[in-house]
Amino acid sequence: MDSPFISFRQVVKRFGPLTVVDHLDLDITRGEFIALLGPSGSGKTTLLMMLAGFEQATSGSIEVGGVRVDGLPPHKRNMGVVFQNYALFPHMSVRDNIAFPLKMRNTPKAEIATRVARVLDMVKLSAMAERKPAQLSGGQQQRVALARALVFEPQVVLMDEPLGALDKKLREQMQLDIRDLHRRLGLTIVFVTHDQDEALTMSDRIAVFNHGRIEQIGTPREIYELPRTPFVAEFIGETNLLSCKVEEQAGETVRLTTDGGLTLSAHAGAAGIDGGKVRVSIRPEAIRINDHAAATANRLTARILDAVYFGDHMRLVASVGEQRLIIKGDRTSEAAEVGREVALSFAASDVWVVGSCDQTSATA
């Protein structure tokens, strides 16, 4: 990897007694699309505001391109910011909104006109240039905000839940558009969201926030498939979290007994095992139903308690003795009938250790 373009070093932010960002380290590479994902109040916006210069870190340092920016006021940071509510200037037309950052940079009139026209074309809003923001739909306003943040070719674009207010269809369209712009312009994008699908589909890397710390940072695949903590496993996608006792360990494979009394073969996970009690995560889609051919390490007999139709899949709840498991089933599955007895099977590598139990109480 190149040397980091943006780097947070031991950054702390307190509001009075409340520690919102807690000794955080984060490196972002030039041209990277990084998503900050986490529950409400975990400090994502605060981190973004510190990067943009609207908040001062209580301690620690923030560098961009090798230069400390802590003391630099927002208007000298050259970062495009897209706010959740778009923050378009209501008294200016779309054109004037987009021209604003160029006027601030004393760009010649003719050049402003061509650049605004180009960017309007890019976000497909050329026909709306003379309208006021209030006369645009949510998605169009969003695109104006994006155009305004991009037109001055900033070194970084910060986006704080920019798609939160859009409906699903439009959101997906915008996700593709932003992704596309990122690729074409080689932008460095820091993208705050609490929508896990958005983070998974759009970003190069995801930083999962919890209580002002980064619980885990990695590619979407790493975050989803190799979670290091129960929090990450639960926050990204749905999962079954089980508390287990470690019976024996042989390399990567461990034998466990769940609190519900099941014996499972599991993978030791990314964080490694320390202590006699661990938590494991089993993804609902990893569990197969009545698949007798597959040679898998874990086989259980279960009874279906509940089945909900989701269009492309069935969400099943099964009980194995005391233990309940959520299963993502085939939508045509004949097993999807409440009260049926079924055989469940899943690989040892799908039972993923996500930390010891003592650790859980600290992060929960």
Next chain:
Amino acid sequence: MRPLPIIKLIFASFVVIFLLGPLVAVLPLSLTDSVFLNYPISGYSTRWFKELVTAESWRLSIVNSLLIGSGTTVLATLLGTLAALGLRGKRASLLVSTLRTVFLLPMVVPAVVLGVGMQLMFARYGLTNTYLGVIIAHTVVAVPFVLVNVSSALQGVDVRLEQAAASLGAAPPTVLFSVTLPIALPGIISGALFAFATSLDEVVLTLFVAGPNQRTLARQMFATIRENISPAIVSAAAVFIVGTIVLSLAMLAIRRRMA
């Protein structure tokens, strides 16, 4: 019909009658052709309106009112807007709430008390019997209206708009002039109109600090009532009322357009 709407209706009618009754009662007298201010009206004429513009004392007072009103509007709008900007978004500290109260105090302090104080103070600085003195006096009572209007307008300015402007490269003064103030403009304009109306209406302070040369329309009406109750007073009142209505409509129109 349920009782509540009926009660509301009755109550509202009473309010309207009490507020507008006196005006409706007196206005027709502005068109009387007699020299006495009473009903029945024997004949109609516009002689009292003509009197307003021809008689030296009335004409001067109208010019004075416009002059002093304009001066007050400019000064009060400037000061009130600055105060509102200064007090904006501050945490409720003792200093801030004290300052805010001080700015709003002229609204509640009896004008007579203010007037006495001003007369003494203005005398020291040679401001009595000057236009500037009257403008300053009027500004004191007009600033609270500007402050209240502009403060509420500024509350409607999302700080994220200003942050957005800053992130796009605008230095703080540019943010103020290109984002904050334009968005708060309707509030500033209605504050200014309030300031103008306050100045037009002011009598007590004017009595204390103005000399014969700064006789305003309101003051002139006041004096005329004591000397000779001429229907010109009602004509002046009619001018006032029409002026006020025009101002209010202007205010509404501006709010509409800016909203």
